[in-house]
Amino acid sequence: VAVVALPLALAFGIASGVGAPAGMAAAIVAGITAAFFGGCRVQVTGPSGAMTVVLIPIVAQYGPHSVFAVGFLAGLFLIVLAVSGAASIFRYIPLSVVEGFTLGIALLIGIQQIPMALGVKAHSTSVVASAGYALAHFSTANTNAVMLAIVTVLFIALLRVIKPQI
Numbered sequence: 001v002a003v004v005a006l007p008l009a010l011a012f013g014i015a016s017g018v019g020a021p022a023g024m025a026a027a028i029v030a031g032i033t034a035a036f037f038g039g040c041r042v043q044v045t046g047p048s049g050a051m052t053v054v055l056i057p058i059v060a061q062y063g064p065h066s067v068f069a070v071g072f073l074a075g076l077f078l079i080v081l082a083v084s085g086a087a088s089i090f091r092y093i094p095l096s097v098v099e100g101f102t103l104g105i106a107l108l109i110g111i112q113q114i115p116m117a118l119g120v121k122a123h124s125t126s127v128v129a130s131a132g133y134a135l136a137h138f139s140t141a142n143t144n145a146v147m148l149a150i151v152t153v154l155f156i157a158l159l160r161v162i163k164p165q166i
Contacts, residue, residue, distance in 0.1 A: 005031075005045075015112075016055035018064045026071075053108045057127065119145030 005027055013023020034045035058066050081087060108127055115122040115134035119142025122130035134141075159166055 012052050015052050016067070017059035018055070018067050022064070022067070053105055053112065053127075056112055060122075113149075117145060117149035118142065 006024065009023040009027030010020045011023070013020045013026065016023075030045050038045070055067060055070065058070055111127050111131045114131040118134045118138060120134040120137050120140060123133050
């Protein structure tokens with residue numbers, strides 16, 4: 001788990017704008033917290049791509065210092081839900097809603113990558129506006145960034161055909 005979670009935590013720290021050390025610290029704190037308060041002795045925890053979607057606009061608008069406040073409030077919210085027994089109603093959420101939420105997060109993460117894939121600086125805290133700006137300024141795109149993005153997508157697509165279990 002650490003082989004996957006720690007590099008992912010570093011990447012999410014960088015992607016959200018707070019830096020690699022903050023991503024590492026978050027992964028360590030989350031791991032220790034899960035070890036003490038988790039509901040299972042083999043529980044696995046790690047960074048979440050969904051948090052990147054939440055943190056990038058917050059960091060862009062309010063700065064890196066706001067991440068602690070958001071994390072603290074999210075933790076309080078989770079504690080209230082746990083103590084109140086609200087988790088018992090989550091089993092009634094239809095699978096289609098869960099899949100829709102997951103797809104929405106995936107789309108937001110993909111849209112957030114457009115400025116980086118083009119090597120264009122995002123000029124807005126809005127994910128869609130930032131991607132629109134990057135696409136509108138496609139002519140100023142960094143050729144190396146575009147080529148790296150294309151090679152990465154092709155590599156993943158090819159790997160899925162050659163060795164789908166990976």
